Amino acid sequence: MRAVWFLILIVFLVYKSLLAVERPSTVHDVYFKGTDYELHVYKIYGRIPGNTMLIVGGIQGDEPGGFLSADLYSDLRLEKGDLIVVPRANFKSIILFNRGVDGDMNRIFHKNRIETEMDKVVAIIKKLMSESDIFLHLHDGWGFHYPKYIDSLRNPKRFGQSIITDADIYECGNGKKIDLKNIALKVLNEVNQKIGEEKYYMHYFNTNTDDPKTPFSDMKKTATYFALKKYCIPAFGIEASKNLPSVEMKVLHHNYAVNAFMKLFDIIPEQPKIFLPKPEFKYVVLQINGDPKIVENRKILFVPKGAMVETIHIESNYKRGLSCDFLGINGLNDMGVPIKIEKDTTVIFRKDNEKIGEVFLKVLGKTEDKNLVFIIEVNGKKEAFLDGETLKVKRGDKIKIVKAFYENDDGSDIAINFKGFVPKNVNTNTGDDRGYLIEIDDSFLKKYSIYVDKEVYPVEAKSIDGEKLGRIYIAIDQ
Ligand SMILES: [Zn+2]
Known part of the structure; x- marks a missing residue:
């Protein structure tokens, strides 16, 4: 009998260890590779577990502020909490810089049947919502949202420069209440302090989606409304304005908002990011008498006697700390130094003190070579x-x-x-x-x-x- 319990315990522990995720780490999943709707998902697990925030950008292809901001979060490393980042939800429309080549992807979340390629993408985003505690949907909208009508570009119907909710306080099916307005106002306070210029302030925008009289009943088909209704998680649309003077400013304002949300939900980035994977040598670009050649690890390159050989690029998973050494010639670091090759020479490549690769230069047209x-x-x-x-x-x-x-x-x-x-x-x-x-x-x-x-x-x-x-x-x- 004791043996049975022991066995159950072992099975349980093995199961738990399989579920446990490595921390900190990033898991990068690619769906529909090589198609117009290729979808990249980055799951970033912090050093310490915490809330999981889903960030989706680029559901409409002509909103670069949103997808370029989301893109930057794909590379984060976290001290606490988790991020799930979908930088480019609608890749086809992004390539064509079009709101929706095959229709608006943010108006099909109410659909259940999976028929089109877009439906397949949406199904994956829905699954990611189910794994999250909060959802941010990044957009660039027209004009400047403002509570009063000022002019055609600045009024209550414009979406740009706003944080959008479907209700001030949303009551889920299970009775749980989410104070969306309070969260959004805290974020806006922080964001607007950073923005500084009042004409670019972001404003709170409640579309009152469930209200039968709302002029924004279309919002029922959107991702944020779906996340709120189906999974009872706080969901916000973050809108930069298409009318901001630069793409950089659109990205910056998105970042301000995402950072403020992260802070509020206790998701803390690791600064600076620690990056210590095993150094890899992919290839080197050697210039032989002015002619660039790609050479892979441990390959032989035949060069004419007296050729000038220069290392112009080492491709590695690292950008810095790389060096090349033509053994027995010049010093330890021969990067970018043209070297005359008179005899067979080995070139070794290092990341800091670690040898990561080598190539062999063989001089052509010689007779003393006995190792063929x-x-x-x-x-x-x-x-x-x-x-x-x-x-x-x-x-x-x-x-x-x-x-x-x-x-x-x-x-x-x-x-x-x-x-x-x-x-x-x-x-x-x-x-x-x-x-x-x-x-x-x-x-x-x-x-x-x-x-x-x-x-x-x-x-x-x-x-x-x-x-x-x-x-x-x-x-x-x-
Ligand atoms: Zn949009």
Whole structure:
């Protein structure tokens, strides 16, 4: 009996540990990848658990203040609480800078059936609402919302520069009351102090969505109303104005509002963000005699003797602390220094003190190089030959040229030409004889033999650029 309880306990603990999320961390989910409605969701878990705030931007494609602000929050790291950020809800409309190419995505939240691509996006946003304690919906609206009619741009029907609620106090189905107005006024007080200029102040805007007499009954189809009604979470529309003088100001005013909401809901950013993933080397851009080339980790790059080689960019998951070192030449940090390459050289790359990658520069057109290795299969058995060596075969033997390679290279780029051998049943002779099963017989072109009275054929390795790298010889026994 005790064993059963023990087992139940173990199962419970394992289950709990599977549910536990790593803190702090960011989980990035991508939906509908490669389609017009590609959707990115960032779940940012703070060091200490707390409230979860959902921030959605770009549900309408022509509101950059909202989606560019939301975008900035995707990269946050949090000391306390969680964020779920959907920076670009309607990617297709953002690409086309259009309010809604396939209709208004913020007028379909009342729908239940999932029929269109937009419905699929909306279904995901609804799911995220169910995981949240508060929802902010970022928009750029026309004009300036103001409680009194001033002019056509500044009046109670304009949406710009406002925080929108569906009710002052919303009563959920379960009787819980949410004081939306009080929250919004606290945020507005803080935001307007930051904005400073009165003509740009944000104002409180209650659309009274459930009131039968409201001129804004359309709001029943929106995301904020859905979150409030279905999940009983405080939901606010934050509107910058499309008529603000710059995109930067629109983003800034959004940030003021989001920051004030975060503060109120005790969601605290980590400042500065700690970023310590394992350093990764992706590739380096080397300029060879003025010609840029992308080189991946541990690759060989063939350069002409005396070439000027300069490291112009190291692609890594870090921007700073990167260096490159041409071993034995110049100092420790050769970033951006043109270096003349006279002999084979290894270049290593570091992030601070950690080596993250290396590439090998091989000088072309030299004879002293002995580390080119040829692999030849002789009667089914692989044998290695160094540059300059001779393989002795007799008639009836079967050979296959497998490859030639340098140390640290896989040799896939090195072609090998068996001079005097012509592959049968092949239309064009590419000069690369790797992979053929070659029977030693009388069919070789004797003019390629390096002796008149003996059959000794050179087998040459060449780089993709056609430079000769080395050769071995195949001597056919008389
Ligand atoms: Zn909008």
